[in-house]
Amino acid sequence: MRMERRDSAGLGEIRPELLDVYAEIYADRLGEEFHTVERFDERLGWNTEVPGFAAVVGYLDETPVGYAYGCTLQAGTRWWNGLRTTVPDGATVEDGARTFALSELMIVDKVRGTGAAKAIHDELLRGRPEERATLLVEREHPKVRGLYEGWGYEWFAEVLPFADSPLYDAMNLRL
Template sequence: MTTGVEIRHYTGDQAAELRPLLLDVYTEVYAAAAQSDPFASTERFADGLDNWSARPGWSCVVGYDGDQPVGYAYGAPLPEGARWWGGLLTDVPAGVTAETGIRTYALSELMVRTPWRKTGTARQLHSALLSPRREERATLLVDQTHPKVHALYESWGWQTLGALRPRIPDAPLFHAMLLPLPQASDY
């Protein structure tokens, strides 16, 4: 059912022109949550988008069905000494959270508009974003109140590292997850 979805790739150089589209899709997808959850506000998301898209190595994929954007995914490599792991609440060996700037790609956002959900579009976006990456692993955060999303990522090979609460006002409790990126060993 995803055969009609065309994936387009973008980099940080295109972030400013892409920003309105990303905000529009976010506002639609999170409309209900934003009414009661300050963490889901469009303003907070816009600040996060600006932060992420300014990072070296930021990449984004957007799926289109004709001229309609159906969803997107984006992220960036974690820099050396990244704050990403600062809210980790689970004890892990120190080496697990050591970042070099080229070790871990953080998948920050993956969202699909309602008409294209349960069509394989999320997996298509996920694969398109991560397949060209040369880092040894990827990481993402899943809100612990969304067990179906957590289970979906597990079915794609992600493993839970532990609980993490970002140091952002109103942030929920997340599962920090890791995924080995096997293509990194090809280089």
């Protein structure tokens, strides 16, 4: 698998391919308002506007088979909105340098179980200056949560980021 790093400017030319990968992975959930391609594209757009945005795309031949992206959480971020768990004072205070939010990590079926997800994840976080990374994993996917725990993430809180979104577990990884 060949990997390419992208910033927000370099994402535009491959955005349609990324949306195709999303549609393949979420094919059985595209009828849910939160999981439509349009809503995903909107969330992707929000991320690309934030300082510290980065993406890594994995290719087999010339076809994208997975990607991950995120951005540095800024002061006043909405990332922690919808927390349903009490957390220590200051644990969600962001200053534009503390936390990298891994917004998405997607891998198509044909490369699952090959280490592609971990490789893309590690490449995305390689050299990040933040002290921690955070991500959200659907509560209904304990197997995925277990995968992240195996990579060193620890459970942090329960969060419902949008009224129509699934319930998530927020997880943090010390960088």
